[in-house]
Amino acid sequence: MGGRRIAMHIVIVDTSRVVLKIVSGLLEPRGHTVHVFTDSAEALDYVTNTPSVRVLITSLEVRPISGLELCWSARLLAEANRPLYVITMSSARNARNLAEALDSGADDFIEKPPGGEELHARLRAADRLTTMQSELIRLAETDPLTGLLNRRAFLQRSREAGDRAGNHGRMSAILVDIDHFKRINDEYGHDVGDAAIQAVARELAPEGIVGRLGGEEFGIVLPYRPLVEAEAFAGRLRLVMQALRIRGAKTPIRLTCSFGVSEWSEGDTIEGLIKRADIALYEAKSGGRNRVVSAATDLLLARTA
Template sequence: MHIALVDSSRVVLKIITDQLEPRGHTVSTFTDSAAALAYVTETASVRVLITSLEVRPISGLELCWSARLLADAKRPLYIITMSSAQNARNLAEALDSGADDFIEKPPGAESLHARLRAAERLTSMQEELIRLAETDPLTGLLNRRAFFARAQAAADKVGPHGRMSAILADIDHFKRINDTHGHDVGDTVLQAAAKILGSEGIVGRLGGEEFAIVLPHKSLEEGEAHARRLRVLAADLRVRAARAPVRMTCSFGVSDWSEGATLEGMLKRADIALYEAKSSGRDRVVSAATDLILARAG
């Protein structure tokens, strides 16, 4: 596991690191608790935070509180606090501040490893629960709620002056596929489409046969090119069925991020472009910024 270790003493850091690294753990050490918090915040691979209560510039209890907020934001993280003065008050304060466990400093090797085994079991279960809560069970893509959460986080990171494009995709004549070949084949078609569409970006199934893709740091032109590649891949796909292979095509609407835009506004423009793609013949890509304007002018 990746462990962030925080203590004001480099001697303590070395003692504990020497206990952990031979067991295969990756250890990142910090004497500065603010730097540790910034690192844990930015490094999703960290699964365990071990911190002394006697750290600066933010206290060990404050570090526990802040780290617990990261875990509450759907991220597996196990927090162990340490203190050379082990007493009931320290234990209660640490647990009330969001710690999962408390250990005397410096910890004995067997006691520390036993706690890390417990941490590995718990974070693995948390990770699986998060995956189940965020995943569409049929396609394995993000479900609607998780997609919007990830896309909004990406939009916040891009900022008002950054680049981002969005694609909405819809399987053409999907009801006909279901009615003709049955829902089992329809499910296979959805899974095949998801495998193609999920190749890049933040990808989710919004419901039924509609999918959404957000491409952070990609321009409108790059989004259009990606949608065109996906259209060709979908059109070339054949899904096995009892009577004959099923041919699938998809329609695409593309939009981009602009200053003052919102995620909902960007996806709405892509949705309007998708409607134009479907109403003008299907199996095509329509851009909200160019093709749609030309279509309306005509």
């Protein structure tokens, strides 16, 4: 059979080490990365915390979590914007087992132990489906003009980072806004305006969680970075933006950006972190633009009073 050689990260769960050895022996020579488990709870924990896993192959007779429960849990992971293909194995293949497995979230069903050709064919189907899922997720999360995260995906990734930071972690946020953007659009046209947005986005992309929040406004969340580092980073970005030249019809066009910076605090939320950065950004723009302003307690009190 033809087709490109695929290599995926695969987890196999079965109570029998013999079955695990047989199945992994079919997969590893094909270049797949394989992790095997006899304990289904350990397997689920590994799959949950390892986004690179594309395929879960599990027997229905595993424990302490049953095979059907494992399928259901894996399906919930897949529905949370993650490509994951679930194949169940059973030595007693019958219509009831097949129906229960598929109803519990399995994508496919195979006899145990599987034959090599059948297994590889099913994995080719898994590759096709997870590749399509990955592309759909990418399209759903990406701003089409810049390639950055869109607002929804940016906030989701930032919330996840906030959960990891907890009460005592370090994290900072920066909001960026292109100064006098309406003037750029009005004087030079929307094509030049789009080029300006793309140029700014390229300079923001390498650091942290970066998204386009709408129009000419961008957000950056920097996990594990305190305020002083975020301020320094924003300061460097300000100089980079000031040096940008956007191709115009006659002469290169210059632009500047304003920056608002905030820091994660105990009991914080992403919404609160972004709100404080937004207040600081407003201060930067109202104070003359092309500036970096940090959200300080006295500034917040002044703005929220």
